[in-house]
Amino acid sequence: MEKKATPPLVPGIIVSLILIVLSIVIYFSGLYTQTWSQYLGFAILVAGIIWAIINHAKEKVNQVTYGNLFGFGFKVAAIITCFMILYTVLAGFIFPDMKQKIIDIAREKATQRPGVTEEQVDQGMQFFEKNYTLLLVIGIVFWYLLIGVVSSLIGAAIPKKNPPAPFEFENKA
Numbered sequence: 001m002e003k004k005a006t007p008p009l010v011p012g013i014i015v016s017l018i019l020i021v022l023s024i025v026i027y028f029s030g031l032y033t034q035t036w037s038q039y040l041g042f043a044i045l046v047a048g049i050i051w052a053i054i055n056h057a058k059e060k061v062n063q064v065t066y067g068n069l070f071g072f073g074f075k076v077a078a079i080i081t082c083f084m085i086l087y088t089v090l091a092g093f094i095f096p097d098m099k100q101k102i103i104d105i106a107r108e109k110a111t112q113r114p115g116v117t118e119e120q121v122d123q124g125m126q127f128f129e130k131n132y133t134l135l136l137v138i139g140i141v142f143w144y145l146l147i148g149v150v151s152s153l154i155g156a157a158i159p160k161k162n163p164p165a166p167f168e169f170e171n172k173a
Contacts, residue, residue, distance in 0.1 A: 005059040008052070008072055012079025015048030019080070020087050027095060033105055045080065045147055050155035052076045057159035065163045069156035077148020085140050092133055103129055 019041055026037045053073045057064050092099060106128060110121045128135065 003059065005056060008075035009079055011048065011052035011055065012076045012083065015045065015052070015076070016080050016083035016087075018044060018048065019084060023087070023091070027091075027098065032098060033101060042143070042147055045077075045144065046151045046154075048080070049073050049076055049148060049151035050158065053152065053155035054159050057161070062160050062162045063164060064159070064161055066156050066161065069159065069161075070152045073152030073155050074148060077145060077152060081141060081144040081148065084144060085137050088136050088140060089133060092136075099132055103132070 022041060022044065023032075026032050026040075031037050050073075053069050053076075056072045057069060060068075103125065107121060107125050110116060110124060111118070
């Protein structure tokens with residue numbers, strides 16, 4: 001009996017849980033305002049997608065094509081994106097102080113820009129505060145799917161591929 005390959009939902013959930021646990025650890029350690037913590041999450045995202053693709057190729061005994069592997073990797077990235085959007089929306093309610101801290105940091109960075117008036121900063125911050133969750137969701141969709149596409153392209157190139165010939169049929173009689 002042939003072993004069934006793991007569906008993309010399983011590695012998607014595993015990588016999502018790792019990213020969520022990392023996010024919670026970074027939040028409670030107070031490091032969520034540091035830029036490097038975002039890059040750490042992206043590095044785990046890339047590594048997780050590539051791991052999922054390589055594992056999928058092994059489960060299929062390398063009887064895959066580049067397109068099969070890319071599609072699998074992108075599905076994993078889309079699942080991770082969905083879970084991270086859900087977590088981000090919930091985290092806004094669970095950790096409301098994070099929103100205010102991020103807004104304060106954004107205000108500080110905006111006031112440091114040359115040629116920007118206090119009025120422009122206030123208008124920008126009002127827009128940012130009003131649309132905070134929407135802007136976060138848009139950012140997650142854009143970055144996670146962009147990184148997912150690039151990771152899938154890279155990950156699909158790594159495993160050895162032995163696709164069956166297009167007209168090769170096994171006689172199971």
